[in-house]
Amino acid sequence: MLSSALFRTGQILKGRAGAYTITKQVQETVWFVKTHRAQETVVIKSVQGHPRVENERDVLKRLQHRTPFLRPLVDEIEDLSTTTIALKYLQSDLLKETVRQTLNREELKHVCRSILEALKVIHEQGLVHTDVKLDNVFVNLQEDIDRFSEVQLGDLGGCYSVTSDWATSGTLVGTPMWSSPEVLMEMPWNTAADIWSFGTLLISLIYGGDFHLFRPNVDRDHEEYILGVVMEQLRCFGPFPEKIHDIASPETFQSIIWLSQQLPAEKRTPFDLVTEREVMKKDKDFIGKIMKLDWRDRPTAKELLEDKWWHDE
Structure with a gap:
């Protein structure tokens, strides 16, 4: 209570x-x-x-x-x-709404564009939201093909500057299942961390319900929970590119090598091999641009807003 x-x-x-x-x-x-x-x-x-x-x-x-x-x-x-x-006050949030009913295409693109527009403004000011997830996106409802009359990103209490000690020292922030690999491995992070979280959110919206691609098979309070999330990220979007050596500390790079050894190619389940019945090819292509383990390879919010994905129907 x-x-x-x-x-x-x-x-x-x-x-x-x-x-x-x-x-x-x-x-x-x-x-x-x-x-x-x-x-x-x-x-x-x-x-x-x-x-x-x-x-x-x-x-x-x-x-x-x-x-x-x-x-x-x-x-x-x-x-x-x-x-x-x-x-x-807004009536609901995206977690409640996608559990209630999986979003149709119009709803999916409406909420994704709204989130990216919010992130574009945040990022242009040199800030990182750090906790982009379904239940931090608030919505008002309407009776229409698109059930959302308003979509707004909230919970900005964890916003930090890219030049803050939090970002430059690689402080662990956010909610692990939605967080980027660099955040979970306590590497320096920046606005690209929010882009990974957006991609994670998009995948959950496509599947609907309480689905989460990176949910590990251990409880939230288990000591290996964060490791479990990283392993699931690697399973679907690994391996790390060799050039990660340029931005990872020696200790982190050794951890990456160890993780890669735990998940050889035959144990991975690449997301781009998911069937068309589960995720349409155009969605997989868009997601593939976002879910890069090296943050330097991810597009910006502005670039994603200009992608052909919005006009492919």
Whole structure:
């Protein structure tokens, strides 16, 4: 059962733009509230002793006017010791929606374009989202061929500059099953890490349900969980190219050699050999451009938005 000393149901919060009443706690650090003026639902986020919420506020103030594809900041709560922000409420997220019903082609391309448009803006500012995954993409729904009236990338609390110590030192960030090989192997990372995560998300959307290509056969809290994810990445998109030696530390390169020995060619299941019945060739070709183990080989968000994949129907 969720509990928090921060807020209680019925509590009134005053922001710079309006007043709100707490109606429900939905996550440890997330609440739904109603606006006093219009009785609309808004999302409140607050975390004690951690800079994530402050970081999300600062990133959104900097970027949200540049694109409609980021879930925007709508207010900041005043007179609290902990930074507390109000964000736009959307009805659902992509994880819930793809479990409910696999996306059709129009929906698939709509959400993918929206995510890439958001990433393009983030990346142009030298920032990395670091946690691109289905349940961080929020949607509003409609009754139409395309069920999504709005698609917005959210949870920007883990955004970091490509020049930050986090990125240059190879700090482990994000959610492992969605993270790039360089992040999981604690190599320096940059905006290309988000492109890998986008590709992982696209694969999950194509298959539908709660499918994940890189889900290892050990539990999340198992000590070899991250290793298991990397092995699945190698199984489908390996091996690492020899030139990875140029950017990997000697220790990491030795780890790559060891991993390659554990997965010789006969044990791999290359994604490009997946049948047409599972994934259409044009989708496999597009995914193949994205899922490169060496981040230097991945296209940018801008380049992906210009790909012929969008016009192949």
